Amino acid sequence: MEKNRPNLILDKTIKFSLDIIRYCEILESERKYVIARQLLKSGTSIGANTFEAQNAESKNDFIHKLKIAAKEIEEIKYWLTLCEFSESYPFDDSLKNQINEIGLIIYKIISSSKKS
Numbered sequence: 001m002e003k004n005r006p007n008l009i010l011d012k013t014i015k016f017s018l019d020i021i022r023y024c025e026i027l028e029s030e031r032k033y034v035i036a037r038q039l040l041k042s043g044t045s046i047g048a049n050t051f052e053a054q055n056a057e058s059k060n061d062f063i064h065k066l067k068i069a070a071k072e073i074e075e076i077k078y079w080l081t082l083c084e085f086s087e088s089y090p091f092d093d094s095l096k097n098q099i100n101e102i103g104l105i106i107y108k109i110i111s112s113s114k115k116s
Contacts, residue, residue: 009105010054013047013069016098020044020076023092032089035079042075046102059113066110073103 020043027036049069056062080096083089 017044017047039079042072045072
C-alpha cells in the first residue's frame with residue numbers, strides 16, 4: 001500500500017486479510033481449528049498473489065497470478081458458506097461482502113488484461 005499511488009485492490013486485499021485473521025482467531029478460540037486454518041490460508045493467499053502480480057515478469061505472468069487469487073476467492077467463498085450455514089459457527093457477513101467485491105475487481109482486472 002504505497003502512499004503515493006493508491007491501489008484499490010491491494011488496499012482491499014490487505015483489509016480482507018487482516019479481517020480474516022481476526023475471524024480465524026475467533027474460530028480458534030471456539031476450537032474450530034480445521035476451518036480456521038483453511039480460511040487463514042486461502043484468505044491471506046488472495047492478497048499475497050495480488051501483491052506478487054504487481055511485479056510480474058510478463059502480462060501472462062500477471063494474469064496467471066491473478067487467476068490463482070481468483071481460485072482462492074472461490075475457495076474462501078466455500079469455507080465462509082460453511083460457516084454461514086453451520087449452526088455452531090460464528091459468522092461475519094462483512095467478510096462475505098468483502099470477498100464478493102474483491103472477486104468482482106479481480107475478475108474485471110483479469111478480463112481487461114486479456115483484452116489489452
